[in-house]
Amino acid sequence: MSDVVLHLLTIVGVLAAALTIAAGLIWGERRLLALWQDRYGPNRVGPFGLLQVVADIIKIFTKEDWIPPFADRAVFVLAPGIVFAAGLMVFAILPVTPGIAVVRLNVGVLYFLAISSLGAYGVVLAGWSSSSKYSLLGGMRAAAQVLTYEVFMGLSLMGVVMIAGSFDLGRIVEAQKNLWFCVPQFFGLLVFFMAGLAEAHRSPFDLPESDSELVAGYHSEYSGMKFGMFFVGEYLSITVISALIATLFFGGWLGPVLPPVVWFMLKTFVFIGGFILMRATLPRPRYDQLMALGWKLLLPLTLLNLLITGAIVLAAR
Amino acid sequence: MAVIYIDNRPYTVKDGQNLLQACLGLGFDVPYFCWHPALGSVGACRQCAVKQFKDEHDTRGKIVMSCMTPAADGVRISIDDPEVREFRASVIEWMMINHPHDCPVCDEGGECHLQDMTVMTGHVHREYNFPKRTFRNQNLGPLVNHEMNRCIHCYRCVRFYRQYAGGRDFDALAAHDHVYFGRSEDGVLENEFSGNLVEVCPTGVFTDKTLKRHYSRKWDLQTAPSICVHCGLGCNTIAGSRYGQLRRIRNRYNGEVNGYFLCDRGRYGYEFVTGDSRIEQPLARPERSAALERVARGEALQRAASFLRDRGRVIGIGSPRASLEANYALRRLVGPDRFYLGVSTEDYRMTAAALKILQAGPARSPSLKEVRMADAALVLGEDVTNTAPVLALALRQLVHPKADAAAKTFDLPSWSDAAIRELVQDEKESLFLATPAHTKLEDAACQTYHAAPDNLARLGFAVAHRIDPASPAVPDLAEEVDRLAEEIAAALVSAKRPLIVSGTGCCSEAMLQAAANVAWALCRRGNPALLSLVLPEANSIGLGLMGGGDLQSAFQALREERADTVVVLENDLYRRESAAAVDAALQLAKHVILIDHTRHAMAEKADLILPAATFAEESGTLVNSEGRAQRYYQVLLPKASVQPSWRWLGLLNEPASGTADEELFKLDGILADIAGELPQFRPILEIAPPSGFRMMGQKVPRQSPRSSGRTAIDAKENVSEPKPPEDPDSPLAFSMEGDEGLPPPALIPRFWAPGWNSDQAVNKFQAEIGGALRSGDPGKRLIEPQVGAQPDFFQTVPTVFEPHDGRLLLVPLYHIFGSEPLSALSRGIAELTSGRYVALHPADAAAQKIAEGDTVQLELDGISLELPVKIAASLPPGVAGLPSGLPGMEHVALPSWCTVTTILQTPPLAPPQNGEGVGGGVGAQS
Amino acid sequence: MLSILKGIWVILSHTFRRRVTVQYPDVQPIMPPRYRGRIVLTRDPSGAERCVACYLCSAVCPVECIALQAAEDEHGRRYPEFFRINFSRCIFCGFCEDACPTYAIQLTPDFEMGEYVRQNLVYEKEHLLISGPGKYPGYDFYRMAGVAIGGKDKGEAENEEPPVDVRSLMP
Known part of the structure; x- marks a missing residue:
């Protein structure tokens, strides 16, 4: 009985933490970007502007939620839900500490890859159902981009899996007791980070929304809370990818002195910061450059990485 | 066709043009000032310079003035040559030396030819830092504003005013760089085309004084x-x-x-469109004796509907100053047999006669362009300067026979204005005027004849008889009149494009018949004679083509109790028939509905007044005296309840028919309806x-x-x-x-x-x-002559005019300012409107010891008028002139016989009434 | 690749830079004198209205937020009968000031024009007209123009000769 209660508490806790972090990022991203641009960012509502999050939430809930008359209603409503849900579902497998995880799947990595591809559906459907040329273009781009980078993302993780000998994220963390995988799998980390940017369609790889050419891409026609779900869904993806980088390459909860939860959170926040730093620094490439980068650089790189890792693992056996 | 080379590219242009015309026609931007397409070339301003080359090997070329150089076959020029560009920029710079820094306060700014040309030549910076020349301005009357500082001395104004429009009181004065364009002293510009100075002047010397107020x-x-x-x-x-x-x-x-x-x-x-007398609200009186009060639009329509309930007893009175659409809408409302044209019996007869002459005869009614192209003209009985002013301007431009010949003898192109004027000198063109009294066109005419209307008609018949003996001979013709007739006949016969002008001005049908006889006689001889008949109002011909009864028959219908409700469309009946007749008729009507835009005497008799739109607030069609139907368009939105008459009439028609035809509330719908119902108007669908x-x-x-x-x-x-x-x-x-x-x-x-x-x-x-x-x-002619037809000549020649014992024949005299009621409401025009008067021949005046300025009593047909006297030597003895339609004048059916008695003698040298010397009529003779 | 890393480093280094934001309204900014804020109509050195109602400002206005009507006093001096700027449309581009041939219309550094009611953003002449010459103290258009106005006859402007005597034939 207490097992069930504990389990439920874990679920609620992870869910609450994920949503809080995602919502907090609304404020956090703006503050960080401002910091790097020598500005203040939101600093008027509450201490350090923290209550800006509350203001934004109130605003987004009370805004007119407009469904264009030319949209495919059912799909239009469903799409942001898919994005949002797919973002949340990955949190289930994250091993926050040896004890805290919603579920310990022995195919955790595969599960993550599967669910994150599901998120692409939301974006494609949103673009399609809006019946607007900008949205459709955004949706198409999202589909192609996510499919492409899915490949490298999967491949880049295989090195980690090979060394750890398991798909279970907990086991992978434990395998890093002596050496974090960021060292032997440096190229894997690099590719995974870039693929993560593309998966979350974060700038510089935010071509599906690229506001300067497609207005707002697949969510041009969205407003109110439906737009809010896309918005928060994006922050959820950032959080998930950051947490996974911490888990897969930087030893997850492992670390001296401080308790494991703190280590895990700390690492995750650093990588979230990294994501925002990328946005603050890099301009958006052209669409063909994005695809070329994927197929011409990242694919050979991952394959090479895989080959060498495989060879070393074989040799070490 | 000639091929000219501009910057080494060949272009085909029409023969007989100058280079400037040709270049502008081809779309090149060549700056110019003194040249004007209607005034020709004088080569004064040196602005239109281009470089001409001898042949394709010539690289030096020479600078020529394009307006003075014929665009002959093979001419090679350059517009873009750097030297000639610099030349043009220097000319502008030199003109701008004394041009003041006035653009922000200058009314010409934004539509200034000088501004355009300065920008075109690229002169953007003034280097001249020395004092500028200044002039004092003159007060040129209420229409034209004068600001002489701005003058660039292109001479366009004097060329237009003196040579084109025949004005005498304006000239280039003083010498060298003091040349001053103005009058010898302040005063109203006498010429009735002075307003064109505003458009002719390339800069802001002459601007629109009425525009200045707003x-x-x-x-x-x-x-x-x-x-x-x-x-x-x-x-x-x-x-x-x-x-x-x-x-x-x-x-x-x-x-x-x-x-x-x-x-x-x-x-x-x-x-008048923005004047105080505009009707802007529906007005109604609860009962006959009550005063008019404002009512809402809906209520006005309801009242109208109740007045019109018994549709069989409603008659409609149209108007020759309302559009075709409005008149048709009224005709549709009341039915064709209860639609009356709203003109007096005389006007009705004259219009019908004119229409018949133009439609059944072989003589074509000319456009004004054809008038300008004519080479001999006879004006019979019409004071065109005052009844159809632009026609008078066109008559001044008759092709001079000498100019025509010179073109061949001296190889002088027709645009070479100065050369042709030098050649012609003071010789008059073949323009013959036969009018009751002096007219302002006389200085351009080679012969003038003043006589009573009947004698004028006799002259016409005599001319026709001279041309074609088949036309009736004129008995008892005085010898000098016969000589004149012979001279006129000879001039008309020898002309290539002879023109006869007459009109309804004398209210004499015989005059129209005489004019028709002359034109038809010429046509029989194979001369393509043109016959221009002047009709008084904007849509006289249109209304004549539509058909309907005259005003007297409308009154008849009321008297015979065939009708008890009258709808009057944009018409002041008191200007058409005597006050007594109108009062008597309207007394019989139970309800009078007036649809008009301007208050006049009829407002006192109307039970309901619906505010109509003026020409500026509605779109519609008018047919001019040439027979040309032309569309005018709404330019501004009327005040709340004002709407076009035809739309009011459509609304009035609605409840009875029960079928609301949306299309009939739109111009296109009503046009289609007119064209369908009245085939003579079918071309109106194509005019726009x-x-x-x-x-x-x-x-x-x-x-x-x-x-x-x-x-x-x-x-x-x-x-x-x-x-x-x-x-x-x-x-x-x-x-x-x-x-x-x-x-x-x-x-x-x-x-x-x-x-x-x-x-x-x-x-x-x-x-x-x-x-x-x-x-x-634009515009489509609705009437065409029967080419080749040989209609019978009119046979009734009037007898010689003889003064009755002690009674004078009163004929109408017209004033460009005042005789037309709408324009007379405008401020500038009102200032120039002549006062009331009666004009007497000196002999008639002397017989009764009447002097200029005395007040006399006129007795005619039970009407008596008290008027000051003007002595007019040009009037024939036994004939007196009464200004037509001046504000405040009662309607008098003219011509008619009257007696004159002195009631007040003024001391000699009493100042004349205001406006003397301007409006025209006999007052303007010098 | 190196440039990307360099870029990241530069951005990161900004973490420790001073922030440039001025904390308005806690801190009032000092606007440069040619800042394009609230529009005023000025007067010439003699205290008369400078505007001659030439319509150039309204013509050049890209959002068409200036409307006026010209009028003339009995001595020939032009002035605007009414002059209206709809500041709810104004984009403060300053074209009107550029176009003004008399230095009458000027933009000032005052930008605090917020209103709760949009209608209050419509300024009439009495709201626009100030009592001084603004940025250009000495200029008087009518001293340069050729027209005569009350107090300045023909030939009395700068760089003008006295009016020509038309009746003289002397060279």
């Missing part, structure tokens, strides 16, 4: 193509409005009609594109792309600007949005082209400079 820049004016309503010629105008108010009238070039010029009545008569016409999917904008203040004009009332109003009647839009391409000629809302902000931009709208507009001049 000034707006050209780019801010909401403009639409319009038609002048102040006489029967139908000159094309551009009406401009701003802030919902009519601001000015400008000339709209129509090669077939008015060309480049308007008369002052047409240009300045517009202010229908309301559905679009250019590149857009309407033609009434506002220029630079129109300003859209988001501020109405902001005082409401900061959210309203949607621009829609116009269901025309392809013109009340906004600046729309296609900026070249609209069809009937829809040209303004003349503007890139780099050409002044009216000279008309060059870009013409297929050939000074010729027709691109895609043809």
